[in-house]
Amino acid sequence: MHRSTPRLRALAALPFVVTLAVYLVLLALRYDRLPDTLATHFGPEGGRADGFTGRTAFTAVSTGLLLALGAGWTFLVRRGSLWGAWATAGFTGVLLVLLVRDNLDATDPAQVDSPLTNLLFAGATAALLGLAGWGLTRLVPRDEPAAGTGLPDAPRLPLGAGEVAGWSRATASRPLTVLAVLALAAAPAVLLLAPRPASLLGLLGLVIGLPGLALARVRVTVDRRGLTVRSALAPRPRARIPLDEVAGANVRELDTAAVLAEFGGWGYRVRAHRTGWIVRAGETLVVRRSSGREFAVTVPDARTAAALLNTLAERHGKV
Amino acid sequence: MLFRVDPASAVPLGDQIAACVRGALADGSAAPGERLPAARELADSLGVNVHTVLRGxxxxxxxxxxxxxxxxxxxxxxxxxxxxxxxxxxxxREAAAEARELGLTDEEFLDLARTSLG
Structure with a gap:
């Protein structure tokens, strides 16, 4: 595994910095030609304005939007998604500039209209900049294969010849559990109290709460069958890596920033080169599969689990 | 928490499983309040009978x-x-095992334990 390099982050931030600079300069040059109230939302018929924002608020919100998008992309960008940063910056920048242009010298903001071609234009710019960003990807060195997860230097657990061993541990995310329980509790309340058909939204509580609860509390097991991670409440959902697919196991300490950067959040996360069952930050068991993919699960005492998994995998290979 | 048993050992498997929990609790790798794996699950893990686990x-x-x-x-x-x-x-348990090795009867061992209570 790796962290985003400074170069990658800089390349992700660049389009937003340029867009923001160009946008602010344009805004400053044309500020006196903008009306006090800008049309900022347009209806489906002919692009006629139906939503309005004050001039100062508009400046603040649009600048904040660019800053937030830029910060998000800079923080979370991966090598394979750099093009997305460029496309997003282009799309947002063009839309904002065209919006300002449509509002120039407007006396009645309700009369402002924004042609659908604005979207087309923004989309085309996004495609072009996306291509440029994709081209720039080659400036970023390719991911290094994870160090230290091969079998040789990984932790071991000495076992006697006839000894059978298993490791099992439950782990839970308190915030996820609380959220899931709240969602579940809200479901019957909304179903009973709200008027139909709006009350059917209460079913959402079940849709969110049940899988949420199943994912929030997990039991991790290492034994003669390999690594098994399953919900602590039910036999499914379950993830299993059989011993003959284990190429090596190790322990990592994941802090919140690393969780966001590598898995994009909590829960059951599938990314390009790794899968994670992440219920919190902290000690993480990382298993390298023979396919090259990584499987990670946050669990206390992961060192013992990794050591046992390596020992069992090795023993399995000998038999 | 780690369970390790040796089917070839003279110690009954259930006692070996109990010893694992005791050891883990003593050395801090298992915490008070922690949930142990379900008996059936642990039995599957170790390839032993579920009644063996339940005995432990x-x-x-x-x-x-x-x-x-x-x-x-x-x-x-x-x-x-x-x-x-x-x-x-x-x-x-160590003391009891030692007493057996010395050839003490259960009654003698209990008397000894009572005496040490003072």
Whole structure:
């Protein structure tokens, strides 16, 4: 595994910095030609304005939007998604500039209209900049294969010849559990109290709460069958890596920033080169599969689990 | 928490499983209040009979180290004294084993224990 390099982050931030600079300069040059109230939302018929924002608020919100998008992309960008940063910056920048242009010298903001071609234009710019960003990807060195997860230097657990061993541990995310329980509790309340058909939204509580609860509390097991991670409440959902697919196991300490950067959040996360069952930050068991993919699960005492998994995998290979 | 058993050992498997829990509690790799794996699950893990695991859990319950609740599985007793209690039980079992080796009868050992209580 790796962290985003400074170069990658800089390349992700660049389009937003340029867009923001160009946008602010344009805004400053044309500020006196903008009306006090800008049309900022347009209806489906002919692009006629139906939503309005004050001039100062508009400046603040649009600048904040660019800053937030830029910060998000800079923080979370991966090598394979750099093009997305460029496309997003282009799309947002063009839309904002065209919006300002449509509002120039407007006396009645309700009369402002924004042609659908604005979207087309923004989309085309996004495609072009996306291509440029994709081209720039080659400036970023390719991911290094994870160090230290091969079998040789990984932790071991000495076992006697006839000894059978298993490791099992439950782990839970308190915030996820609380959220899931709240969602579940809200479901019957909304179903009973709200008027139909709006009350059917209460079913959402079940849709969110049940899988949420199943994912929030997990039991991790290492034994003669390999690594098994399953919900602590039910036999499914379950993830299993059989011993003959284990190429090596190790322990990592994941802090919140690393969780966001590598898995994009909590829960059951599938990314390009790794899968994670992440219920919190902290000690993480990382298993390298023979396919090259990584499987990670946050669990206390992961060192013992990794050591046992390596020992069992090795023993399995000998038999 | 780590369970390791040796089917070739003279010690009954259930006792070996109980010893794992005691050891883990004593050395801090298992915490008071922690939930143990369900008996069926642990039996599958180790390839032993589910009744063997239950015998081990039953022993731990008699020693006051775990609570067994229907439907909720086995729970290490909550409270800060659980690790010390686990260490005490381990030492008692060692003492009992030593007494057997010395050829003491159960009655003699209990008398000895009573005497040490003062």
């Amino acid at each position: 859990y039953q022993r731990l319950r008699e020693e006051g180290l775990i609570e067994l609740r229907r439907g909720r599985g086995a729970l290490i007793v909550p409270g800060a004294t659980a690790p010390d209690r686990a260490r005490l039980v381990s030492r008692l």
